[in-house]
Every structure is written in structure tokens, then in C-alpha cells.
Amino acid sequence: MEKHAFTRRNFIGAGLGATIGVGAARGGSFAGQDQVDPTKILNYRPEMEYRRLEMTDTWLSVISLGGLVAVESVYHYAIDHGVNTVHMADGYLGGRAIETLGKVFKTRRKDVYLAVKDTFDDIDVVLKQLNTDYIDFLMYPRHKADEVDDPEMLESLEKYQKAGKVRFAGLTSHGDVKAATAAGIESGVFSLVMPVLNQPNLEAMDSDLARARQKGVGIMAMKTMKGIEDDNLQVGYLKKVLQNPAVTTVLKGFGSFEMFDSYLSAARETLSAAEDRSLYRHAQANRQSNCMMCDACREACPNGVEISTILRSKDYYAEQLGDWETALETYRGIPAGKVGDDRCLLCGDCEPACPNGIDIVNRTTAARRLFSAPPAPGVLGHSV
8 A cells, every 4th residue: 555644845846736737727628717708607607716627518616515514595695606516415414405405406406517426216306306307417426446337337327318317427435535536537437526635635646636637537526624624724725625727626515605705715816835834734733633535444454344434424524514413324324344343452453554644443442432322413513
């Protein structure tokens, strides 16, 4: 397993190189708005930035809306300010998120590209809930590189496309993220891939992002703020991610108009040297607590414990976002026998495999205790 240690030179240097790339891209695949015909952009607003998704010849807003935070008025507000992409899954917030978006789509479907995770049993039920006839990007969840080339997936895609229910295929991954994303980029099937691009992954996946841009595959960056709770650092990191010309759009849930406004403003600003230094210091200080979802630990575990999913449930959903419902649902979705037990305390084979040196055994043990006696909603974390 290749290690991806942070150094000041490559962390900051990657951002500087990306800045040059954005400037050079004007008039090309990721042109600035001054070179873009607004009539070609869905729901164009001058205050929003857009980037071209080359394989589909569409332009996506650099900020897209996620479904783990679903406030109807904020959805409308964001669309009013130029957001034209939203991602949803039928299980988000216990099904409430898709209901909320369905209400929004009664009047705003024509303004938005819709990406939906393929976790449903019946696509027609989902379409009805969303008040639409089709999905723009059907995002197939694949958490291992060898799952990307799936004949059943290709068969379902062909069926949906022939029926006019799906336009394009996308890929999302919460495990073996780097390898699965790389395989998706090379497959030629997916026009949009959705990797976890938190601080450690932005560096580790630099060559994969460059390859995606070379092949015209769009990047919808998710869980970018995983491990970052400070508001100023979050908007700084948005700038950092968007400096990479391969990133088409950054997925984010918004709980307030003010939060959206801060992201909208940041999306049009250049990352300062001071912000970059702060982000570097944060990455260094938190490296041992920020899971990359690379699944090197799972591969080293003799029992194949789903470590990255356990940590995502506890650290991100429950403790950072305060979304106990999603945390518990995700944790309970782990197959029986894959959550670990007291034998993990005597093993520890996972920890030497972790490129970030995470204290895996203690953290997964704490997760098992946490989810065995769930607290009242709102006790953990904070809503966003």
C-alpha cells in the first residue's frame, strides 16, 4: 500500500499548480464565466461559477446541493442563486430528504440537474417522489475497484436509458475510494464520479483527478469538510478544492441562507496564502483522526471488518454533523460479523496498514459502545 504522508511542499504546491491550471483553462473545459455563453448553462446566474462536464456537454454549478441536510426554503434560495445540480438518495434522513426535494421539484425541476444514488428498489417510486420523469445522473455505489465493471449495472443502465428514465451514469464510492474512483475514470462508462475529497484524499488522489480531467470525466467532490468543523477553514477548503481544475462541483448540504451565502462568496474568491497555511496546519494536526476511506485497514483485517464505514458513522455523521439518524442507519447497514468485537483489542492488524496512523481499534470500540446505546437525537455534534 502506497503511503500518502503530508508535506508542506506537496500540500501547498498542489494548490498553486491548480491555480495555474484554472487560469490556463479559460476558454476550455473549465472556462471562466467571462468566456461562457450563459444561454448554454442551465439556471445561469452571474453570481455563480460553472464548470463544463465534458462528456455530457453540460455546465454544472461549482456548488451542488446534498441531501443529508434538506431545508425546502434553502433549496429554493440556492437555486435562485444559480445552483443547478442536486444529489439525493432515497434513504437520506429516513426518506424525508427526498420528500422535501420532491416538493421543491414541483416548480424547480426544470432548473436543476438531478443525481440520484442507486440504492432504491424501484426507480418509478423514486421518480414519483421527486415529481420527475427522469434522472440526469444515476450514481452507482461501488466500494471496490473490481465492482466497477459490473455486468448487472450495465444492464440496468441500458434498460433505464432506453426507457428514458436515466440520461447518464455516475459512480460514488465510500470504500477503497482511490482505487474505485480510478477504475471508474478508466471504465469509459461514467460521466461523473463522486469521490470523498477530504483533506488527505485531495492530495492522495491528485494523479487520479488529473486523469479524470484528461479523459473528460467530471468530479463531484463529496465529504470535503469531513474532519473540518471551523467555519472559516471550511470556506477556505472550498477554495482549495475548487483550485483543482478537475473538480467540477462540490457537494454540500446547507441548513441556512447564511451558510450558503458564505460558500457562494468563497467559490468566487482565490485561496490566500494565509488560508492555505491554516489548512496545512489543520491537516497535519488532524491527520491521525481523518479517515481517507481507502480501506487498507479492511484489507489487513483477518475478518474484513468494515472499518471505514464504522468511522464514517461515528466520526462524521454522528459527531461532526450531529445526524444521528443517518449515523445509526449507516452503522446498522454493516453486514453481521463486520462490525468487529472484543477480539479486535488483541489483534490490531489494521493499524499498521493505515496511511494516516489512525488509532483504529480504540475508535471502532468506542463506536460499538456508542451505537449499542444510542443517545437522544441532538445530543451529539451540531447540525449544518
